[in-house]
Amino acid sequence: MELALSPEDAAFRDEVRAFIRDHYPEEMRVPNPETDLTKEQSLLWHRILYEKGWIAPLWPKEYGGPGWSITQRFIFEQETSRAGTLPPLAFSVTMVGPVIYTFGNEAQKKKFLPRILSGEDWWCQGYSEPGSGSDLATVRTKAVREGDHYIVNGHKTWTTLAQHADWIFCLVRTDPNAKPQSGISFLLIDMKSPGVTVRPIITIDGSHEVNDVFLENVRVPVENLVGEENKGWTYAKFLLGNERTSMAGIGRSTRYIQKLKQIVKAEIPADDPVHLEFLRDIARIELDVLALEATELRVVAQMARGIDPGPAASLFKIRGTEIFQNITELIHRAIGNYGLAIREHPVSANRFMPGPEHAHTASEKYLNSRKLSIYGGSNEIQRNIIAKAVLGL
């Protein structure tokens, strides 16, 4: 399904397509880019986009954004996602960057933004804590002012790719006596500071994506406070709004449905009654994607006309993640007995995996994508948001 594009936008689409085709690093085309690449490898595409000036589609031109229209941003998102490119690290470009240029001071903008764009700094997100998941406003990590520093103590968890990170942006409690939402500040912490410890959390797929981050008497210069003290909740909500854009994941789901069809064709004889069952399940999920894609295009068309989409991002997050979870589950079912095997991490081409190559990542993808309905504001929280904002409940 395509937006009706003006000749300029169509030319832009062709340019993006050609650029991806000619420049996406072959080295990054591995079975599971999210887990199989080193830090350096996963930054290759980031650097190429940076050189091209396309690394930060959301950002205003003055901070290094490309100055694209809403439609152009959507086209870029669509083309990169359809081509299966690994998106640049969201925590840096999509999340902390906009917070810094929107709420940070000049010194912070000067210090951090260029290094985010170039990929020199890798950021991770210090939001969740063992006692603060969906109820984020209850964060307990404490920051106590002592002269020109905050002394930070606490425990952050589910911190994605903290093992690679140079910096962490944290929600910390600066006023223990205020109401939960009003005593929080937004603090930028150097991961090399004494007192920062990262401990891996291995997830059910065997991969190491998330971590515990312990902060023990970490001294953070006051200049690393973003915006005003105790206003961090405002910035956090702003950031979560950015996090959910592009959650529909149409390009990714479309690619995985193609993969699913090939696997079903290869693995299940056409005269097996199960074959028809799969055809029906695939058709239903294709239609789920089609309806979501049509909704996404409808919202993009509205936004291009200046209409506020409301909490459309919550709808995309809910449906996009439900759909992708279903697809990975169908793929895992389709490979039959091979679904018992799982690759070991860290992966190595030398380790034996049974079954056809297309089955090798099915188990880990199925297991790993259980996270989708939980992170970034669980799907239940997204439903709460729609219930309140749209339905007025």
Add this chain to the structure above:
Amino acid sequence: MDIQFTEEQELLRSSVQRLLRDQYDFEARRKIVASEEGFSRTQWEAFAELGLLAAPFSENAGGLGGGPLSTMIIMHEFGRHLVVEPFLETVVLAGSLIEHAGTPEQQQAFIPGIVDGNKIWALAWTEKVSRFDFADVTTTARREGNDYVLSGTKTMVIAAPWADYLIVSARTSGDDRDRAGVSLFVVDRRAAGLDLQSFKTIDGRRAAEISLREVRGQLLGREGKGVVLLEAGRDRAIAALCAEAVGAIGELNSATLDYSKTRKQFGTTIGSFQVLQHRMVDMFIAHQEALSLMQHLSLNLSAGDPGLSRLASGAKSKIGYAAKFVADQAVQLHGGMGMTDEFNVGHYFKRISSINIQFGDPAFHVLRYAQLDAAA
């Protein structure tokens, strides 16, 4: 993609809305359904006066040239008001078959009667064992001079008791399920040898079983092209039914939401319960997705997209499942009220249940969607 309506389309929408708001509220509809005929000729004339019966026809055929998008707009509003008058049967089905397959003489003979509201049509394709298969036809047609003579039985012919003319599918060659042996015929509903037994449908309409004994009819379209014509007609009907379903979904959602904000149990409004809030969010999402797909289908129909028939089946199943989900939940969340004949929610439930049967249920269409992909 979101449709930015043209000025004419906006005007069409607001005038249908105004007419139905003024003259077709739930009480008015109840009286119409309970009347002897079961539909309102006065309303039908009002539709004609407003140009609704002319809207989708091309200007050459004497219409307003609004195409499938005008059908979508009209049917969406009709869905919101549970309109029972046979717009789908007369304009969308028969009208478009005549416009697409009729000779210039047939177009001149029949379309003006549709446009000015004087003649009502029904489409007789279903037979006792045909289920959703257009090719499963045992009614026969034998050529006699310029005319054909039809014999057999058609069933579940919606709007037939109201109709002046029928379009009937009949076998001109081949065996029971031979696609290339089916042709379409125009038959006068009062023709000699035609016997009609009426009955009511679950959604407040009238339908009939029709027996044909040596009934004279004239060929519509080329001989042997009946199934192809019916399939294209079904695609157009599906787009219209999807719009109607989406209109009904929207009404059910707002009725349910309103009810949840006023109905109190356990000392509070039931809308404050999270389990119901999340249910209503899923109903909202189902509506948004169905609306998007409805627009996508009608835009593709307007553009004459080659993959249209597969898309139509896909939309029929996806929107059908969505509508069924919303209708089930609307009745459930209304508690006993949703079960009563007095309250409108149950009537939307029944209309959606009918839509999901007409021209193939969601299960039929999802398999057709899958098989057309496998065939491609």
